Amino acid sequence: MSDVHARMEALEERLGDPFDAANGAGFAAVLTADEREEVPVGGASALDEFGILSEFVPGALGGRLERVDHLVELMRSVYRRDPSLGLGHCSSSLLGAVNVWTAGSPEQRRDTAELLLAGNKVSCAFHELAHGNDIGSVEFAATPADGRLVLNGRKESITNLDRADAMVFLARTDPSGGPRSCSQLLVPTAGLDRDRVRFLPRFRSVGMRGVRLGGIEVDSFTVDEDALLGALGTGLETANRAFQLTRIAMPAMSTAMLDTGLRVTLHHVRERRLYGRDAASIPMVRTTLANTFADLLLCEAFGTVAARSLHALPESGSAYAPAVKYLIAGVTLDAFEQLSLVMGSEFYRRDGQHGVFQKMARDIKPVGFGHIARAACLSAVLPQLPVLARRSWRDAAPAPAALFVPDAELPPLDLPGLRVTAGGKDGLVMALNAALDDDVPAPLRPLIERQIQGMRELTEACAGLKPRDLSIAATVEVRDLAARYTTALAAAACVGVWRHAPGDDFLARPDWLVAALTRLEGVAAGQPEDVPADVEGALVDELLSRDDRTVSFGLSARQYR
Known part of the structure; x- marks a missing residue:
């Protein structure tokens, strides 16, 4: 049996029978947690013990991600029990991390890999409610100034913003517009100045109620230019x-x-x-x-x-x-x-x-x-x-x-x-x-x-x-x-x-x-x-x-x- 198939079996074993009412990751626990707008604690603990976020880290960086089809099949074990657990506890970190794997510097890739391998989360702060899927029209700005970037603006309805250890922002770096007007930034949350960064109240949803949807408002918070993922203007x-x-x-x-x-x-x-x-x-x-x-x-x-x-x-x-x-x-x-x-x-x-x-x-x-x-x-x-x-x-x-x-x-x-x-x-x-x-x-x-x-x-x-x-x-x-x-x-x-x-x-x-x-x-x-x-x-x-x-x-x- 290949390593990935052994992991699939191990994950099924750890999550247990979803129809077992006594299973902390089963449907009964999922429904109870959903009423509280949370994910089941037993399911989250089982995934942490399994090291689920390692599945999103490329093998070259110490993780288990080698093939996308294998990742999909393994994650179906989570989604079939609780999609809120699948998105909120797991794959929302993939949304941010793939940008780092695609354009990050060796140091950014290494740091993000270490973060995920330790079970911590990455949030992807791209969307703004005023612009929907038109991410090229974002207003959140990162203005170059004296070798640094000054962040201003608002991001909304973003998964895990309030408990992520790093955030990937899409920001406007050229107010004139065009395909090279936006950039991406990787920002660790540990260095946020809480006098200039405010987390918004949680957005509540009809479905995926256990997923923590939040927002952030930033007022002239400054980061170094080495926060850029790739070159300036390559965010889109x-x-x-x-x-x-x-x-x-x-x-x-x-x-x-x-x-x-x-x-x-x-x-x-x-x-x-x-x-x-x-x-x-x-x-x-x-x-x-x-x-x-x-x-x-x-x-x-x-x-x-x-x-x-x-x-x-x-x-x-x-x-x-x-x-x-x-x-x-x-x-x-x-x-x-x-x-x-x-x-x-x-x-x-x-x-x-x-x-x-x-x-x-x-x-x-x-x-x-x-x-x-x-x-x-x-x-x-x-x-x-x-x-x-x-x-x-x-x-x-x-x-x-x-x-x-x-x-x-x-x-x-x-x-x-x-x-x-x-x-x-x-x-x-x-x-x-x-x-x-x-x-x-x-x-x-x-x-x-x-x-x-x-x-x-x-x-x-x-x-x-x-x-x-x-x-x-x-x-x-x-x-x-x-x-x-x-x-x-x-x-x-x-x-x-x-x-x-x-x-x-x-x-x-x-x-x-x-x-x-x-x-x-x-x-x-x-x-x-x-x-x-x-x-x-x-x-x-x-x-x-x-x-x-x-x-x-x-x-x-x-x-x-």
Whole structure:
């Protein structure tokens, strides 16, 4: 067993059975803590003992971060129990740290690594409520003066600001504006002058209630220029590189919430009798279970393949990262809505054995707007479409098999080497064409052919786009092209996973791929489509089997506690 898989098992063992009412990291403790707007003490202690923040530190700096897909899979163990614990106690530090790994000096990287390895936190102070996702318009200023920087302004709704040991600020260093007008700064909290720095009252939230959202107000606080991360004026460029990792990894981690929502729903309908039979046998219920299972598999396939692409196709991350965020957020949000219909009145319970469902249904909401909103994701993809269409989609090299094979050897992660734009390079979509070189089962062939035809049409439409079509004011029809591209990428990821799955694996069967491609066609058309009746039974049978064996419903089918 590899070291990372041993760590996954060790983390599951330490966190224990989430359905055990006596478990300090279980659902009962999670719900009790959520009522207090906190994370469960038992869960936080278990993660600290495990050394969870070491997972976010590169191996070269003494940590355990080697592969993004392994980090995602390990963190799903946390998110499936309590997303507030996953974000508030763990991955919020990743948001700040990736900027240090991308642009920090050797001393900044070393100091931040030591901080995280000791179990301390880093906060990422980028957003301001007045500007939302438009971080290029921040007003928080760092004004150069006599070899130092004078900080002034306000940051709001930032995770862990009041208990972080270091903060990464995005600040305006050139009031004239432009792409080089912002810089990043790494500021240890130990040196803050409390006469010039004021922490704002906590922001309370509907979902993720255990996450401490705070703010800070700074009045002429001075730091040395060696606080800069990278050169003056490179703050946005650094963020565009660093956040490719987080905008793939964090939505991919969040699929564990859907795993829990599906598992709780399945337990509910297996225990409940309606109209003289098990609720799980009612046609509408079976269809919803099969739809959600397919949605979970396609989201995890896309997220996992995109995570590996940061190693194998680093030039394409600027296109893949917003696409992952846009599609996974949309699919998981819609899936929870459908599961809530099956849960019925149990959906509203805040206690009892099914009480965690309503928490997951609330906590999943920020996936659609946290870090970057879905609309902003389309705005990030859209300007890249014409050059992708002209340079790559007509004649790209085949996607490397390592994207689709678990634990296949991958190049080392090189965050500074990630590209700010894809430059017309996209190898993933070619996985669709490659599939037809094989002996494709009859039910799959028309689905794959329609995906390929859809890419041809998308190529022609995008190649003809003009610069005026690509702004924030783009029409709905043009923005739909970007949305269609996200479904094409997800379809290619699913096809690649199916083609490279071991012959005895469920993922090597065509049933789930037929279901996933059908669901993606519905997403692309804006009209949800149920999985075909002739594969529904196979998906429900697999779902029931996994539940009986206590393994994940996602791509890995990994053993759970």
